Amino acid sequence: MRDLTSAKAIVANSGFSLVTEALHLAKPYLAVPVDHQFEQIFNAYWLQKMGYGAYWEDLNKERVESFLYNLPVFRERLADYPRQGNGALLAKLDTLIAEHTSS
Numbered sequence: 001m002r003d004l005t006s007a008k009a010i011v012a013n014s015g016f017s018l019v020t021e022a023l024h025l026a027k028p029y030l031a032v033p034v035d036h037q038f039e040q041i042f043n044a045y046w047l048q049k050m051g052y053g054a055y056w057e058d059l060n061k062e063r064v065e066s067f068l069y070n071l072p073v074f075r076e077r078l079a080d081y082p083r084q085g086n087g088a089l090l091a092k093l094d095t096l097i098a099e100h101t102s103s
Helices: 002-006 016-024 038-049 061-069 071-078 087-101
Strands: 010-012 029-031 053-055
Touching (some): 010 016, 016 029, 016 038, 029 038, 053 061, 061 071
Parallel strands (some): 010 029, 029 053
């Protein structure tokens, strides 16, 4: 966790958990999806489309340098990423519990 919070950016596959943690922490993301994994390709595509990072199926020096050069652009886009915390989830759970436990 310390490495993730102190990192300037993330270079990793594009599984849901790490991607969402990075987004919440406003970390630019260089996604390299696992081959033939639709979820990973989908996540990587949307990271790039939203401007939160880059997506490459294969890395090389130029692609990594391009990603690093564009870190300020990605950080600017991530500043607007909606971070709601757990408040909305907990409120919904309270509502559902109340609905299903009232007589």
